[in-house]
Amino acid sequence: MRAWSTAALAALLVLAPVVAPAMAAETDPVTWTVRTASNEYGSERTNYSYTIDPGGTIYDSIVVANHGVDPVELGVYASDGSTSEDGQLSLLVAGEESHGVGAWITTENPSVTVAAGETATVPFTVAVPADATPGDYAGGVVTSLTVPDADAGVNVDRRLGIRVNLRVGGEIAPALAVEDMAVAWGGGLNPFAGGDATVTYTLHNSGNAAISAQPATHLSGPFGMFGMDAPAVDEVPELLPGESWTQTVTLPGVAPLFALLASTTVTPLVLDASGSTSPIADVSGTAGGPAIPWTLLVIVLLVAVGVYFLFRARGVRKQSAEKRREAEVDAAVAKALEQERVKAGAAAE
Incomplete structure (x- = not known):
């Protein structure tokens, strides 16, 4: 028997609003509880845990207790489960199509009426298809009560249920x-x-x-x-x-x-x-x-750019000075040559 870490879905299933025309009625607090039946699978179980080979069938029950002063009529169904963003088990709402646990479990009756202060047992059947893939599946057996919320303008589906952990027999390959x-x-x-x-x-x-x-x-x-x-x-x-x-x-x-x-x-x-x-x-x-550290890189880049322009400016000044010196030398040479030509012309006369 598997003993998974998550207990009864009463702690997992939150109120799920279902949009529908509202009636003038108050939303009463939840007045019923659910528990597993005591049978050959155990007593005081916190959930349903089964290991069933493909094609196998077992029978179990859910017990509903009405703690209110009025009779309560509840829907009873099974649905597939998945891990929610907060790490809890999330069940499909009534009407959503199930392909695993929710499809393999059939309740004897789709609804049950429980008198005030009384309990009722709802049998269900778990029938695993012969072609089911080996491995682990999860879902829940759910009881639900739809009540109108006049203030919010919606019907509120209040659900209490118990988790079902099902391992289909065969080769188990965790990865x-x-x-x-x-x-x-x-x-x-x-x-x-x-x-x-x-x-x-x-x-x-x-x-x-x-x-x-x-x-x-x-x-x-x-x-x-x-x-x-x-x-x-x-x-x-x-x-x-x-x-x-x-x-x-x-x-x-x-x-x-x-x-x-x-x-x-x-x-x-x-x-x-x-x-x-x-x-x-x-x-x-x-x-x-x-x-x-982008700020440091920006500082280094700015320093590098500054150094580049500093050396470039020094280079430009140096080139300008060299050009001036070359021009002065050329001018002095030209002047000396001109003076030599003048002297040579005067001597020839």
Whole structure:
């Protein structure tokens, strides 16, 4: 029996507004609770966990308790689940098409009416198709009550349910990949001060088993100099097969080293059929990026331009002086030659 980390969906399912014409009625608080039935699969279970071979079928139930003073009529259905942006299980709303758990679970009745202060048991069947792909799936068995909210002008679908974790038997091949890794550095106007380095990467569950992970990131300058470890981050939430999770890590006070190299090592954690977590081989990724103190480069460039024009001006002045000296020499030579011609002419007379 699998014992996954997420408990009853009562903590996961939020109120989901469904746009519809409103009626003049108040939205009452939720007055019912749900729990798993006690049977051969266990008692006081926090979720439904099954391992079923393709073509297999099992039978289970959900128990609904009405704590209100009036009868309550609830819809009962199953739907597929996926990992949301906040790392929780998100279920499809009623009417959205399911292809896994939500399609394989059929409730005995699509609705149930529970008298005040009473409980009702709703049986359901889990029938895995013969051609189902081995691996892990997640979803939920949901009870829902649609009530009008006159103030908001919508109907509110209040849902409580219990998570279903299903492993289809066959070859289980967990795999995790580090993709789209990048590192960026941002410094301030002070060219000698440090800046924040941001490392971003995506973890992609490329296998067929649900998987979580514990990442660790290291950053260094050229040739491994000035290496530092990134602050520890929380464990990556459990990802279903095919899902991805984008992780961002910020390292403050990183010196402008002109070039940075980031490396991330990730330890994948796989939950096996017995409910225990076991690591598999680490995966890693690397990325490089510039850490250039642009203010310093601008200063250096301005100094270089100033030095260039200074030397150029000195060169121009030097060339001008040399040209003047050459002109003076030429003039003196011409004058001397003219004087010699005059003397030679006078002697001939």
